[in-house]
Amino acid sequence: MNQKPAADEKQSATQEAGTNEETGLVQPVMKARGLVQRYGPVTALDGCDFDLLPGEVLAVIGDNGAGKSSLIKALTGAARPDEGQIWLDGKEVHFKSPLDARRQGIETVYQNLAVAPALDIASNLYLGREKRRKGVLGTVFRMLDKPAMKTASARHMAELNIGLQSMGGAVENLSGGQRQGVAVARAAAWASHVVIMDEPTAALGVKESAQVLELIGKVRERGLPVVLISHNMPHVFEIADRIHIQRLGRRAGVVKPSDHTMSDVVAIMTGAVQI
């Protein structure tokens, strides 16, 4: 229970990984090969590959049924693929559950179900990973260390420039963008390897979406790679370093937004063009 948010240690780790870049041998933070996922007669993933490089924002796009969510489920431990392998920092991993994936440093931001609205910001940031007091108060009386959690929460929120004064107010009193900010801050605080965001802007207005995109950029600045699943092509082109295009259960291609237009990407997505 007395885990420490990983945010403090990860800066150095990603810099190490980054040194490989100069030699041209960038080791992916997360890699998958030949993932197969069948649901009865339906093959959702059909030999899908995946590479996430250090410090990048990788967008994952694809039509409905292309296997986006199945891919994400495999990467976050929500489902176990029938075939294929996943590596995290070069080490093969087998996630048994989302909790298991989280323990290994993969945090996920969900579309709507991210936070408990009646609880305050600090409680949400530490939900399921509460910090207890030192000494007898913590061991025997299981007392929460609320001041420490509030202080640390305020710091995490400030690092992402989320301008909220009080860590004690209920999350439901925040705007949609701020709420998503709490979820992103939680992921960034605890993730040591990867932050995965599932349609983080889907339920938000224009202004609030812009706030969340800015947050994604901030997370990247801190050296954490981000996987962004999105339907929103302008958002993808605004923030992503590379775009993983999913089609028919496979990776149809990976492109850079600087080299391709939105219509190129849509063409690959629909199969009109192959690369």
Add this chain to the structure above:
Amino acid sequence: MSTVTSSPASSVASRLRAVSPRLAIPAGSTIGPIVAFLLACAFFTTQSSQFLSGGNLALVIQQVMVVGTLAIGQTLIILTAGIDLSCGAIMAFGGIVMAKLAVDTGMPPLLAIAAGITVCASFGLINGLLVTRVSLPPFIVTLGMLNVAFALTHIYSDEQTISGLPSELTALGNTFPLGRTDVTYGSVLMLVLFAVFAYILGQTAWGKHVYAVGNAPEAARLTGIPVRRRLLAVYTIAGAVYGIAALLLIARTGVGDPKAGQTDNLDSITAVVLGGTSLFGGRGLVIGTLIGALLVGVIRNGLQLMGVPSIYQILITGILVILAVTVDQLSRKRSQR
């Protein structure tokens, strides 16, 4: 129950919301119940010179100690967005088990008490298993359990009231002097239980999890909280608390009565709701439940002192419950944008 939120006119409420969301009372707040409690106390103080005496207040607490204790378990369950209709019946059965074991089988009284509490906890455990493993709605599960426990109480007791209880079983009904007032041990036990659960819910991770499970079960699951295990624990602990209420019940009446506690399930829900805890789960404080229970006690006692027929006590309690739920609904809607 303050002047702000008791107004039924929704236009007034929405205008207030528009001015400042912080003006309206947040859902699950204990401010309303405290104001209502103080207003009731002030009113009865002006109406009866006896009301604000130590002896009378001690009497009020003693009168609410059984329902108040039941309402602690009820609060736990309602915080998880459940409800327990079986609490009174479980308590009645637990009381009969304690009395019968101690009197008929000659079991050592303390062992009989432990057996009664264990039986009540087991009923809670079964409720919890049905809710978590079979995914049945708590309302239906506990409605069924209400009938099961009620029937078992009458079968096991053979419809007979059990008297001649050993002194250990009635010890909590004894009093000790506090200044010039005689205070029942049972009242103190109830207050201690409220303090213990206020601590658990407010200061421990387990307590936070109870709120999270009631407020947003899916979010709780995704953050790795073992939702079903927490729910199972809540129902089992609530059952054990009903067992303690059973002990208080036989201590107060001095006998094991199979007909006791029949409306206590609804009275406990009343206390929880009047205490400001949301029936939709995840919001509220157990201390609010204490105030809710005391509010009902004060109204009954005060009206009695004024010589008002007892049926009006029920009328006023009913109106207050509807008012409290209305406040809850309005404040919850405000927070859902």
